[in-house]
Amino acid sequence: MLKKISKIPFNGTPEQEEQLRAVIEECKSDKSLLMHVMQRAQHIYGYLPFEVQAMIADGMDIPLEKVYGVSTFYAQFALSPKGKYNISVCLGTACYVKGSQEILDKICEKLGIGPDECTKDGIFSIEACRCIGACGLAPVMMINEDVYGNLKPDQIDQILAKYTD
Amino acid sequence: MAEQKTTAIKPLNKMNFYKKQQRLALRNCGVIDPESIDEYIAVDGYQALAKALTGLKPEDVIQIIKDSGLRGRGGGGFPTGLKWDFTARNSADQKYVVCNADEGDPGAFMDRSVLEGDPHCIVEAMALCGYATGATEGYIYVRAEYPVAVKRLEIAIAQAKEYGFLGKNIFESGFDFDLHIRLGAGAFVCGEETALMTSIEGNRGEPRPRPPYPAVKGLFGKPTTENNVETFANVPQIILKGAGFFAAMGTEKSKGTKVFALGGKINNTGLVEIPMGTTLREIIEEIGGGIPGGKKFKAAQTGGPSGGCIPVSLIDTPIDYDNLTAIGCMMGSGGLIVMDEDNCMVDIAKFFLDFTVDESCGKCSPCRIGTKRMQEMLEKIIEGKATMQDLEKLEELAHYIKENSLCGLGQTAPNPVLATMKFFKDEYIAHVVEKRCPSAQCKSLLRYVIDPEKCIGCTLCARVCPVDAITGEPKKLHVIDQEKCIKCGACMAACKRVQAISRI
Amino acid sequence: MIKNIAQLNEKKEECFAKMTKSDAGEALTRVVVGMATCGIAAGATPVFKAIEQTIQELALSNITVTQTGCIGMCQYEPIVEITVPGEEKVTYVQMNAEKAAQVVKEHLANGKPVADYTVSAATE
Numbered sequence: 001m002l003k004k005i006s007k008i009p010f011n012g013t014p015e016q017e018e019q020l021r022a023v024i025e026e027c028k029s030d031k032s033l034l035m036h037v038m039q040r041a042q043h044i045y046g047y048l049p050f051e052v053q054a055m056i057a058d059g060m061d062i063p064l065e066k067v068y069g070v071s072t073f074y075a076q077f078a079l080s081p082k083g084k085y086n087i088s089v090c091l092g093t094a095c096y097v098k099g100s101q102e103i104l105d106k107i108c109e110k111l112g113i114g115p116d117e118c119t120k121d122g123i124f125s126i127e128a129c130r131c132i133g134a135c136g137l138a139p140v141m142m143i144n145e146d147v148y149g150n151l152k153p154d155q156i157d158q159i160l161a162k163y164t165d
Numbered sequence: 166m167a168e169q170k171t172t173a174i175k176p177l178n179k180m181n182f183y184k185k186q187q188r189l190a191l192r193n194c195g196v197i198d199p200e201s202i203d204e205y206i207a208v209d210g211y212q213a214l215a216k217a218l219t220g221l222k223p224e225d226v227i228q229i230i231k232d233s234g235l236r237g238r239g240g241g242g243f244p245t246g247l248k249w250d251f252t253a254r255n256s257a258d259q260k261y262v263v264c265n266a267d268e269g270d271p272g273a274f275m276d277r278s279v280l281e282g283d284p285h286c287i288v289e290a291m292a293l294c295g296y297a298t299g300a301t302e303g304y305i306y307v308r309a310e311y312p313v314a315v316k317r318l319e320i321a322i323a324q325a326k327e328y329g330f331l332g333k334n335i336f337e338s339g340f341d342f343d344l345h346i347r348l349g350a351g352a353f354v355c356g357e358e359t360a361l362m363t364s365i366e367g368n369r370g371e372p373r374p375r376p377p378y379p380a381v382k383g384l385f386g387k388p389t390t391e392n393n394v395e396t397f398a399n400v401p402q403i404i405l406k407g408a409g410f411f412a413a414m415g416t417e418k419s420k421g422t423k424v425f426a427l428g429g430k431i432n433n434t435g436l437v438e439i440p441m442g443t444t445l446r447e448i449i450e451e452i453g454g455g456i457p458g459g460k461k462f463k464a465a466q467t468g469g470p471s472g473g474c475i476p477v478s479l480i481d482t483p484i485d486y487d488n489l490t491a492i493g494c495m496m497g498s499g500g501l502i503v504m505d506e507d508n509c510m511v512d513i514a515k516f517f518l519d520f521t522v523d524e525s526c527g528k529c530s531p532c533r534i535g536t537k538r539m540q541e542m543l544e545k546i547i548e549g550k551a552t553m554q555d556l557e558k559l560e561e562l563a564h565y566i567k568e569n570s571l572c573g574l575g576q577t578a579p580n581p582v583l584a585t586m587k588f589f590k591d592e593y594i595a596h597v598v599e600k601r602c603p604s605a606q607c608k609s610l611l612r613y614v615i616d617p618e619k620c621i622g623c624t625l626c627a628r629v630c631p632v633d634a635i636t637g638e639p640k641k642l643h644v645i646d647q648e649k650c651i652k653c654g655a656c657m658a659a660c661k662r663v664q665a666i667s668r669i
Numbered sequence: 670m671i672k673n674i675a676q677l678n679e680k681k682e683e684c685f686a687k688m689t690k691s692d693a694g695e696a697l698t699r700v701v702v703g704m705a706t707c708g709i710a711a712g713a714t715p716v717f718k719a720i721e722q723t724i725q726e727l728a729l730s731n732i733t734v735t736q737t738g739c740i741g742m743c744q745y746e747p748i749v750e751i752t753v754p755g756e757e758k759v760t761y762v763q764m765n766a767e768k769a770a771q772v773v774k775e776h777l778a779n780g781k782p783v784a785d786y787t788v789s790a791a792t793e
Contacts, residue, residue: 032385034367035350039309066368073369073526075351076309093272093466093502094428096516130351131271132310137711137743138428147710174782175789177750177760182742182792195703195740195750204735206677207684215674274707281705282738313706329670337672435742454792 003072003116005079010049019044020052024059034062034070038077047078083118083125085163089141092131099153100139104128106153107141110160123164181451182433187414189422190238190275190398191438194282199317202324205285211330213401214289217296218338221404226297227253230400232408234420239265239356239393240468240497241573242419242486245400248390251380252298255388260300262291263384263391265361266307266314269353270469271520273500275424276394278436280307280314283398284321288344290397292331293404295342298390302343306361309348318346353470353524357572358391359383360526371528372572393498395424415441419485429466429502430456442483445475449503460505464588468497470517470524471577473584474510493584495577509606510589511596515543517581521574532575535566539582546593548609549600556593560586605668608652612669617642619665626656626666689754691731696754698732698777703748705739711746712765719766720749723773732777745791751776760788 023040027033037056042048048071057064071077089095089104104126108114111124118125132140137149148159177183188194197204205211217226231246252260264287268276280287291303307315322344325331333341347365354360355370362384364370383389399421403411412420419441425448428434432454439448445465449455456462464474473494475482482488489496504513522540527533542559545551563579563586570576586593595603602610615626615635622640627633634650637643645656645666657666671677691697702708702717713736720734740748745762749769752758759782761772768786776782784790 032365032367035364036348039348039350069369070367073352074349077350091271093469093500093516094434096271097429097502097504097508097513130269130310130353131274132706132710137707149710174757174759174784174787176757177788180788180792191739191741194705194738195701196737198701198735199738200736203680203684204688206681207688209681211671211677212674212681215677219674278705278739311706313709329672336674433742434744436739437741 003079010051012045012049012051016044017055020055021059024056028060031060031062034060034067035074038067038071042077047081049079080116081118081122081125084123085125085143087124087126087141087143088129088132089126090130090132090139091128092138094131095139098138100141100151102153103139103141103151103156106156107160110156124160181454182435182437185443185447185452186438187422187440188438189402189411189414190279190395190424191282191436192402193286194278194436197283199282199284200320202285202321202328205283209405210285210401211289211328213404214292214296214330215336217293217404218336218340223253223297223299226293226404229404229408230297233403233411234408234415234418235396235399235403235411236419236486237393238395238399238423238498240471240495242496245392245396248380248392249294249297251378252300252388252390255381256299257388259302259385259387260298261384261387261389262294262298262300262303263362263365263389264291264303264305264397265356265358265391265393266305266311267349267356267361268308268311268394268498269356269524270471270498270500272428272502273426273469273498275426275436275499277308277311277314278424279394279398280311281317284314284317285325286401287318287394287397288321288325288331290400291344292335292342293400294390294392294397296340298388300388300390301341302345304345304347304365304384306347306349306355306365309350315346315348322346352526353520354526354572354574357574360572360574361391362389369526371526372574374571395499416483416485416488418487423484423496423499425499425501427453427501427503430460430505430508431503432457439484441485444481444483446480448484448501449480453503456503456505460507463504463506463508464510466502466504466513466581467500468495468577468580469500470520471495471573471580472497472500473580474504474513474588476588478588493580493587495580507604507606509602509604510585510592511543511546511602512604512606514582514585515540515547518543518578521578525574525578529569529571529575531566531569532571532578535562535570536575536578538562539566539579543582546596547602547607549596549607551597553594553597556586556597611652612647613645613650613652613654613657613666614669615643615645616665616667619663621663621665623663625659629655629659631655688733695731698754699752700732700734700777701737701750702734703738703740703746703750704736707739707743708746708748713747715766716747716749716764716769719769720773723770724777727774727778729773729777742788745788748788751782753780761786762788762791 027037053067057067115128139151140149227249235245236242352370355364357372359373360370379389415421422438424438464476466474518540522536525532563583566579595601605611620642627635634646660666704713747764749761749764772783
């Protein structure tokens with residue numbers, strides 16, 4: 001899978017770096033914990049910019065190309081930042097047969113960005129996701145932690161408006 | 166007094182949805198508090214572990230599992246007892262037990278429900294497996310998308326340690342066992358046995374060639390037994406109640422029950438656990454309550470991106486591993502998606518193929534390149550640009566990929582295409598020869614038309630058309646210019662009162 | 670630490686008693702709320718809170734309220750099940766905080782199940 005790599009400059013804070021160093025310190029004796037460290041790093045920074053991957057490689061004493069290999073292999077690792085509100089539209093089977101592609105298209109059209117992109121103001125990002133296990137409510141999307149089910153394309157404007165005010 | 170409206174309150178187990186169900190793997194789901202080890206103990210929790218550790222030899226445990234006829238619930242259907250036996254036979258300084266909770270099939274959520282509803286039974290089953298195979302450490306590999314499951318597993322493991330069901334010298338038997346949780350990071354291929362182990366080791370989750378099988382060289386190069394969540398969920402009951410209890414349920418070669426996640430075009434969606442051998446008709450018509458909107462049943466998709474479909478002509482097939490394999494389908498992990506006459510089977514095949522193209526790890530070329538080429542051919546079909554020769558090529562390539570891919574993902578990736586081609590060849594031919602989608606789903610092939618008999622010339626459609634493809638005088642017949650039409654469907658939605666516009 | 674079967678059985682008795690009887694030995698009414706991911710997504714958390722709060726307001730006793738896993742019927746979430754000792758279990762579906770409070774008042778406090786909210790009403 002091709003990943004969008006961020007062109008936005010890295011602006012990590014010393015506090016974030018300190019947290020990451022503590023995680024690395026805790027885990028560096030067991031190299032099989034690489035993914036665990038990367039998951040926690042993503043939690044700290046919101047995504048895994050190149051600079052963070054380099055810190056992990058250095059701290060865990062694992063070649064950078066391996067860290068990069070892992071970060072590009074797994075869908076969950078984001079190489080570009082997410083918006084303040086991340087919208088994930090479920091394209092699992094149940095949602096798909098009930099028309100979730102139309103929902104996704106409608107949101108992309110409304111925000112003027114494609115899947116895996118973030119709006120310039122950093123407010124919204126969109127992604128298509130796999131089944132979130134709420135098939136009974138299909139089609140479903142999530143905006144951060146909020147779940148919206150039984151969606152119809154004409155509800156999108158109203159839902160997005162809740163987050164832009 | 167006015168007539169009083171009374172609704173009889175029927176208990177849940179008398180309702181159609183539950184009547185045919187037999188809850189074994191899900192026996193505690195919806196009954197106990199999953200975050201309380203005490204409630205699990207109250208319903209016979211950890212009794213099986215106590216029984217095995219204090220009264221059974223490891224080979225006895227394996228024999229019970231073998232006799233029960235339990236087969237892998239992750240999809241393959243490999244006999245579980247045999248799998249345990251292979252690991253037990255290999256001596257090593259360290260062995261492992263792995264629980265595959267990387268439930269990735271879109272539309273499937275059986276494993277999540279077990280982990281969220283009854284996490285202790287997985288802990289108990291893995292300890293039993295460890296005792297039987299000689300492993301002292303276990304890993305549960307869970308999808309990161311299941312935070313509630315992860316949290317409840319963490320609680321369960323901590324409680325089990327506190328009570329002494331995990332750790333050193335369990336039940337003073339000299340047996341030690343410890344469990345760790347590892348989170349996946351969104352790679353479907355990690356549901357494949359060897360890829361999952363590679364991922365636990367902290368690598369890109371690429372599969373390894375077999376042999377050597379995991380029973381010889383698995384996690385960290387040591388003998389390993391890997392089972393799926395639902396398989397493990399059956400184990401404590403089998404040990405506690407005996408092999409005969411389990412073997413009494415199901416069909417000759419498929420014992421016990423199977424959990425299905427019922428979804429798609431069906432009235433009752435949800436999680437159902439039924440004895441093996443139940444027919445698809447019983448599942449759809451009785452448990453599922455039929456298809457909404459009076460539509461006709463067309464097919465049921467089983468096994469997600471690795472599975473196939475069961476057409477209406479085979480609706481009375483008793484569902485078990487061997488029957489499904491015989492009709493070119495697959496049990497899979499238990500996703501069961503019902504489709505009605507509005508679903509285009511070519512579109513469904515393409516949907517699953519898009520998924521596998523996206524999730525192919527890229528290690529072997531039949532899967533990496535082959536599935537991409539298949540996807541392109543399907544696109545041609547859906548756009549009405551394919552020839553009959555393309556259909557032949559598609560089928561040939563599908564067989565080639567099945568035979569030559571390295572792991573389960575590639576070996577099963579062509580299944581949705583092959584199954585739909587087998588049962589719905591006429592739909593493929595309609596796309597190719599008549600350039601028509603019989604279910605009116607494929608955008609490039611469908612047309613919106615206005616019925617001259619019904620059109621009242623209200624101009625609503627012309628006003629909503631984003632590309633000005635509709636012309637007509639007020640109060641006169643309107644016409645859609647097919648060249649300009651982008652098939653957005655806005656006109657049909659606008660004409661909802663008169664319903665003069667249809668999609669063909 | 671539980672070290673043998675005898676201790677486990679003893680614990681089992683104790684745990685079973687705790688689930689079904691109050692400290693004074695009276696039979697407990699059991700209220701379970703389906704709180705797997707699907708239940709939570711459909712709004713089970715406010716339902717759970719409303720039940721606890723209403724029970725407290727009415728000072729009802731001999732009732733345990735607990736979360737549980739998936740009951741199985743996705744489109745009827747949030748689901749609440751009430752088992753009064755000696756009676757058949759009643760399953761309430763598509764609950765929200767207001768309905769839940771009403772059920773506590775009528776079913777738990779006055780012993781009259783709210784038929785309209787039960788699964789049999791929803792599926793007829």
